[in-house]
Amino acid sequence: MALTNSSSGHSRLRWLVVAIPYLWLILLFLAPFLIVVKISLSATAIAMPPYQPALDFSAGLGVLWQQLKELSFDNYVFLTEDALYWESYLSSLKIALISTFLILIIGYPIAYGMARARKEWRTTLLMLVILPFWTSFLIRVYAWIGILKPEGLLNQLLLSVGVISEPLNIMPSTLAVYIGIVYSYLPFMILPLYATLEKLDETLLEAAADLGCPPIQAFWKITFPLSLPGVIAGCFLVFIPAVGEFVIPDLLGGSDTLMIGKTLWAEFFSNRDWPVSSAVAVVLLAILVIPIMLFQNAQKKASE
Amino acid sequence: MAGKSLSTGKSLGPIRRAFAPWNDPAAKPFIQFQNVTKSFGDFTAVDDLSLNIYEREFFALLGPSGCGKTTLMRMIAGFEEPTSGHVMLDGQDLVGVPPYRRPTNMMFQSYALFPHMNVWDNIAFGLKQDGMPKADIATRVDEMLALVKLEKFAKRKPHQLSGGQKQRVALARSLAKKPKVLLLDEPLGALDKKLREETQFELIDLQVKLGMTFVIVTHDQEEAMTVADRIAVMDQGKIVQIATPAEIYEQPNSRYVADFIGDINLLEGHISSTEGGVTTLDCDGTGAKVQVNQDGGAKLGDRAWFAVRPEKVAISLSPPVDPSVNAVTGEVWDIAYLGDVSIYHVRLATGATVKATITNTTRLVERPITWDDKVWLTWSGDGGVVLTR
Numbered sequence: 001m002a003l004t005n006s007s008s009g010h011s012r013l014r015w016l017v018v019a020i021p022y023l024w025l026i027l028l029f030l031a032p033f034l035i036v037v038k039i040s041l042s043a044t045a046i047a048m049p050p051y052q053p054a055l056d057f058s059a060g061l062g063v064l065w066q067q068l069k070e071l072s073f074d075n076y077v078f079l080t081e082d083a084l085y086w087e088s089y090l091s092s093l094k095i096a097l098i099s100t101f102l103i104l105i106i107g108y109p110i111a112y113g114m115a116r117a118r119k120e121w122r123t124t125l126l127m128l129v130i131l132p133f134w135t136s137f138l139i140r141v142y143a144w145i146g147i148l149k150p151e152g153l154l155n156q157l158l159l160s161v162g163v164i165s166e167p168l169n170i171m172p173s174t175l176a177v178y179i180g181i182v183y184s185y186l187p188f189m190i191l192p193l194y195a196t197l198e199k200l201d202e203t204l205l206e207a208a209a210d211l212g213c214p215p216i217q218a219f220w221k222i223t224f225p226l227s228l229p230g231v232i233a234g235c236f237l238v239f240i241p242a243v244g245e246f247v248i249p250d251l252l253g254g255s256d257t258l259m260i261g262k263t264l265w266a267e268f269f270s271n272r273d274w275p276v277s278s279a280v281a282v283v284l285l286a287i288l289v290i291p292i293m294l295f296q297n298a299q300k301k302a303s304e
Numbered sequence: 305m306a307g308k309s310l311s312t313g314k315s316l317g318p319i320r321r322a323f324a325p326w327n328d329p330a331a332k333p334f335i336q337f338q339n340v341t342k343s344f345g346d347f348t349a350v351d352d353l354s355l356n357i358y359e360r361e362f363f364a365l366l367g368p369s370g371c372g373k374t375t376l377m378r379m380i381a382g383f384e385e386p387t388s389g390h391v392m393l394d395g396q397d398l399v400g401v402p403p404y405r406r407p408t409n410m411m412f413q414s415y416a417l418f419p420h421m422n423v424w425d426n427i428a429f430g431l432k433q434d435g436m437p438k439a440d441i442a443t444r445v446d447e448m449l450a451l452v453k454l455e456k457f458a459k460r461k462p463h464q465l466s467g468g469q470k471q472r473v474a475l476a477r478s479l480a481k482k483p484k485v486l487l488l489d490e491p492l493g494a495l496d497k498k499l500r501e502e503t504q505f506e507l508i509d510l511q512v513k514l515g516m517t518f519v520i521v522t523h524d525q526e527e528a529m530t531v532a533d534r535i536a537v538m539d540q541g542k543i544v545q546i547a548t549p550a551e552i553y554e555q556p557n558s559r560y561v562a563d564f565i566g567d568i569n570l571l572e573g574h575i576s577s578t579e580g581g582v583t584t585l586d587c588d589g590t591g592a593k594v595q596v597n598q599d600g601g602a603k604l605g606d607r608a609w610f611a612v613r614p615e616k617v618a619i620s621l622s623p624p625v626d627p628s629v630n631a632v633t634g635e636v637w638d639i640a641y642l643g644d645v646s647i648y649h650v651r652l653a654t655g656a657t658v659k660a661t662i663t664n665t666t667r668l669v670e671r672p673i674t675w676d677d678k679v680w681l682t683w684s685g686d687g688g689v690v691l692t693r
Contacts, residue, residue: 201414201416203412203414203416204416204418204419206381206383206403206410206412206416207410207412207416207417207418208418208429209382209383209402209403209404210381210382210403210404210408210409210410210478211404211409211429211430211433211477211481212404212405212430212433212434212481213404213429213433214402214404217433221429222418225420226419226420
């Protein structure tokens, strides 16, 4: 009897261990997300909080059923009617896409150099990549204001050297947003790339050379294809937060820099339109998650 | 010292047995190391080494790890450049030629198969690199797959193969370009013993069939002796001895070689006579006299060692006719029964141990010689060699 007891205790413990991550996701991702979805289906109201709940769980099942049948997707329809929204989405995707590409081009050589550096140097180099995280993200973006603004450090330097005669208007502009995103997200590209490149067996490159493949060709035929998992992970880590980025376009971007994070913020705080801003957030999530799921499915099939 | 003459016969068997271009002064070496030194910082991996390897030879570089054998091979492949000296291949100086322009191919110890390509693409890699027409590549790859009997695995990725199959793919890939020299870096190290032995013979067959020059690096003396025409035994960046497997085993030129290849008994003493083609060594301690049919190699009064293989030592309970020459006496200290043979460890009065191997020709019921027996060990005048270093 003792044996079955202990084994059932064992399985209960195992169940608990497995359940913890799910619980975490349910509590901190699914539940808030469902609340956002619920708000997005409501109508605005001058109230606290500023919306008319579409569903009332306390009124009993009959009322709830009635409410479910009357649910309106007006807020989602509204997003398609005002050009501001889809322009914001498109502009965000474009900025995130170009930034991701720039970060990949800058981050790959850095990660490659780190992975090929002498062993005793690698930890230090890794530390240097992580070091900026020790300063608040906000402060680092503010620092870029100090560098890029018309009377900022960069212009002062260029003026004193004599490269330019008039200060450049880098900030506020979309260019400054690109600079901010590339700078801020670079480590998220370097780290996964470094992890895959460091594991790469260098004898593979020797084998390629032995079979008549010069180094540059060997990079494209061996190194790059084998680092693809790192490239994909890095691109996801950069692209996803960059699409929804708010702080960087808000601080460095001009009024012409349209990004969905800014639009969402304005909708939420300036217009106090919670339902529409919730709808904006839900659509943003769908735009990001659905292609990623499709991509991962395709990858799984390809590897089988 | 059989097979010195260079036969011109066409059948493969006799050629292989009589193949000895290293004894022909007119033969041109195919691979030549000329006073090659390779240093890594303070460490000298290869030290002023000269070496000739001949066309169609199966040449083994043998030695413990760190002796410079791998560095030597990597200098042929082009992964290392000599600090000084020259490496020549077929009359061409290889120094400064990058690996991707050398007519050599290497089979790596780790196989180094490209994990993102299937077997077919791995084998085709070098051919594509040469810009060979597609149809020719297909023919050649299929030929290679047939050679290593992996036709059914062409579409598999390396991670879907067993160790033995990977080894075959690596071999096929390195042979596909018909290199002038095939370099094998511990090619069988990752295989289990049985598969390794089978593969050794396959390698020999392949080498004879293809008529290529093979250079193998190994730390496994049995492997070197099985596959190679000649073996270079290396120690600390230098070659200690280059000879055929039989010569290396029967006539080692130093205690290092004698000890590295197989099992050896060493009796230390000094040379008391070198007359009439017989070298006499007086052993320290026991005073036993060793007379070896050996002319030269040791001078009167030299410190020297008599080296004799355990299987050439006879063990007996009764003393020989002349117990003063080529005989020592002691007590059986230990017996290692290995099934096919038994190894007797006999302790002499000096405390030294001499090993004698007895073939178990009948089923073992009761040992005629057993622990603590007082025994005589004897050997013939051709049984061993006298070494001075």
